[in-house]
Amino acid sequence: MHSFHDWQPGTKQEETGFVWRPEFFRLSRIEDQHRVSELMETERPEVIDRLRPQLQEMIKAKHAGIRFSPEELSAAVDEYLGSTPISFHGVWVYYPWRKKLVHLLDEEDFIFVRTNRNRNKITAEEQKRLSEKSIGVIGLSVGQSIALTLAMERSCGEIRIADFDTLELSNLNRIRAGVFQLGLPKWVITAREIAEIDPYLRVVCYPEGITEENIERFLWDGGKLDILVDECDSLNIKILAREKARLHGIPVVMDTSDRGLLDVERFDLEPDRPILHGLAEGLDYSRLQGLSDQEKIPAVLKIVGYETMSERLKASLQEVGKSIMTWPQLASSVSLGAAVGADVCRRISLGQFTGSGRYFVDMEEIVSDRQENLV
Numbered sequence: 001m002h003s004f005h006d007w008q009p010g011t012k013q014e015e016t017g018f019v020w021r022p023e024f025f026r027l028s029r030i031e032d033q034h035r036v037s038e039l040m041e042t043e044r045p046e047v048i049d050r051l052r053p054q055l056q057e058m059i060k061a062k063h064a065g066i067r068f069s070p071e072e073l074s075a076a077v078d079e080y081l082g083s084t085p086i087s088f089h090g091v092w093v094y095y096p097w098r099k100k101l102v103h104l105l106d107e108e109d110f111i112f113v114r115t116n117r118n119r120n121k122i123t124a125e126e127q128k129r130l131s132e133k134s135i136g137v138i139g140l141s142v143g144q145s146i147a148l149t150l151a152m153e154r155s156c157g158e159i160r161i162a163d164f165d166t167l168e169l170s171n172l173n174r175i176r177a178g179v180f181q182l183g184l185p186k187w188v189i190t191a192r193e194i195a196e197i198d199p200y201l202r203v204v205c206y207p208e209g210i211t212e213e214n215i216e217r218f219l220w221d222g223g224k225l226d227i228l229v230d231e232c233d234s235l236n237i238k239i240l241a242r243e244k245a246r247l248h249g250i251p252v253v254m255d256t257s258d259r260g261l262l263d264v265e266r267f268d269l270e271p272d273r274p275i276l277h278g279l280a281e282g283l284d285y286s287r288l289q290g291l292s293d294q295e296k297i298p299a300v301l302k303i304v305g306y307e308t309m310s311e312r313l314k315a316s317l318q319e320v321g322k323s324i325m326t327w328p329q330l331a332s333s334v335s336l337g338a339a340v341g342a343d344v345c346r347r348i349s350l351g352q353f354t355g356s357g358r359y360f361v362d363m364e365e366i367v368s369d370r371q372e373n374l375v
Contacts, residue, residue: 016207018184020191022199025092032092039094039101049103051090052077058109061116093199097192107200114198115154126350127154133349136160136218136225138210138241139232140186142257142329144175145338146229146345151194151201155346158202159194160218160225163187163232164209170325174334210237215244227345230254235299236288242267242275243285253344255337256304257329258313260361262340269354277358279303294321308360336361 013021025032039045055077060068068076081089090109093102104110115127122130133156137143140163147159163186167177177189191203206218210232219225228245230238230252238254245252246267254263267273274281283299291299297317306314316328340361347353 018188019096020188022195023094028088043099045099045101047101051086051103054105055080058113061113110200130155130349131157133226134158134223135227135229135345137229138162140190141175142255142334142337143229143231144190145334146341147190148193149338149342151197153342155342160204161187161190162206162210162218174329174331215240219244219248225250227348228252229341235296236285239280239283239285251348253341255341257333257337259310260336260363262359264344264356266356270356273356276303293326
């Protein structure tokens with residue numbers, strides 16, 4: 001069995017009882033031929049061999065100024081393949097949870113083609129720099145959308161994810177998943193989907209979520225984290241994560257899914273910056289641990305800011321523990337937060353944004369009946 005990135009920090013795959021990494025095979029290797037034959041007999045996977053169209057895309061992308069006829073493009077692929085059977089080119093990737101065996105380009109060519117439509121909003125040089133970045137995401141409700149957006153855009157080379165919770169039916173109003181995944185850990189769902197988008201992207205999992213015992217490993221194992229994205233519900237972990245991020249000079253990004261609110265704390269540039277812009281002053285990490293959602297509300301109001309909340313969130317918070325279970329989040333707000341959060345992470349990584357502060361991308365303000373329609 002061959003797997004890219006065999007060594008991983010975080011929790012080992014076999015320790016979790018879940019498979020989230022695909023297996024890689026090269027049919028030019030005898031041992032891999034045997035393993036694939038065994039798979040075909042025992043697992044009977046669906047075989048998806050679309051390597052030739054991928055090669056066509058690669059050739060067109062590498063010669064963007066040439067207009068190939070179908071015959072010319074086919075000939076160019078044949079020339080590239082030479083006398084080696086096409087099955088020996090690239091890699092075969094097996095997804096055990098899907099029972100699918102997929103034929104893909106090698107890593108460098110795969111990344112080149114998959115990110116080709118980024119250019120030149122992201123240049124080739126910038127894409128290379130981003131591939132060297134590590135981004136950690138704590139909390140995989142809003143965090144799942146941010147992690148998947150980062151993966152699709154390939155704004156980093158490694159994503160570390162942490163969440164201890166499992167998928168419930170009420171999560172499906174905002175988490176990208178299916179009903180057949182109910183009961184699965186959120187980190188498994190996220191890691192698998194990233195692998196299905198890009199099996200070469202390094203994913204490191206912390207199934208227990210973030211704790212006092214593992215926060216240092218999350219920030220440092222495999223190299224220092226470049227950006228921390230905080231989307232967890234635990235207020236004590238929000239405080240702890242920022243204390244550690246400030247200590248190590250790691251910027252923190254947080255989306256709140258209300259009025260497009262995004263918080264950016266550049267502890268890498270401002271090592272003495274107050275946590276949460278000073279709004280967390282007086283909040284004790286140890287006292288916040290184990291509070292119910294209703295008991296968290298005063299701290300939430302202090303951190304998020306009652307005056308800047310949407311009117312509907314203000315009203316909803318008064319009903320937590322009465323007519324509703326917890327504070328609401330909408331898929332549209334979560335998706336907006338993923339876009340804004342991923343955009344800011346990319347610009348931080350490329351040195352194109354150096355600010356700290358609280359930013360609103362409030363769609364009800366930006367797109368409203370109060371705005372003049374210029375069309």
